[in-house]
Amino acid sequence: MNFIEIQFLLRGKTLPADHGYALYSAIKNLDLGELKTPDNNFNKTILINSISGIPDRKGVIYLNQESRFRLRCPEEQATKWYRYLQNQVLDLRGHLIRLIKPQLTIPQPSNILKSRLVTFKLEDWNSNSAPTYFLQSCQKALSNLEIKGKPFIDSDEKGDLALRALKIKGKNCLGYGVVVEDLDDDDSIKLQCYGLGGRKHFGCGWFYPTKEGNHAT
Structure with missing residues (x-):
């Protein structure tokens, strides 16, 4: 199956720093026709990335020229997503953005990929054992996809393990930044x-080449 990435420029000023679930909810509330499953969800093949910006460290990011809304989908769905999302206004907890000037692109190969946040449902999130179980889950998931690569937990700007969280309906879902070499x-x-x-509809598990960089908070 071939995939296409759709990138939209944005009109707007600010977004919540933790906006993965709010972004998904705003898109889900749109009239997307046949792009939704019978139970009003997206197909599992859809990946949505969180939007980059400049953080104020108080729970808000400011959009800049590099800010993009990015979605990856099977190529047969690309023109429909393009058409349905163009010029749509999304309300993310009171922060309004408009999706404009869409562009289509194809993911490019790189021998090293990074993801800002990957999550797995671990039975017990113990700070001592979680990294081991998490890496085992990464390796198992790669094997299930028949991907040969070596996963690592990324480090943050302080040199610590890049432990991050996504809030969904008031609950923090923990995960790590991941590098696969x-x-x-x-x-x-x-x-x-x-x-x-x-x-993956909430911005998790999105991988990008290290040379591309990623400014998402």
Whole structure:
């Protein structure tokens, strides 16, 4: 299955820093026709990235020229997402953005990919054992996708493990930033298209080449 990435420029000023679930909810509330499943959800193949911006460290990010709304989908759905989302106004907890000037692109291979946040449902989130179980979950998920690569937990700006959280309906869902190395071209594209872990409609499991950079908070 071939995938396309759709990128929209944005009109707006600010967003909540933790906006993954709010972004998903705002899109889900749109009239998307046949792009929704019978139970009013998105197909599992859809990946949505969180929007980058400049953080104020008080729970808000300011949009800039690099801010984009990005969605990856099977190529046969791309023109429909393009058409349905163009010029839509999204309300993310009172912060309004308009999606404009969409562009289509194809994910490019890289032997090293990063994700800001990957989540798995661990039975027990113990600060001592969680990294081990988390990496085991990463390796199992890669194997299930028949991807050969070596996963690592990323480090934050202080040099600590990049432990991060996504708030969904008032509950914090924990995960880590992840780096996957030693990927060949085919596996690199596959990982970008299918992602890793859960909550991929909320910005989790989105992988990008390290040379691309990612300014999402």
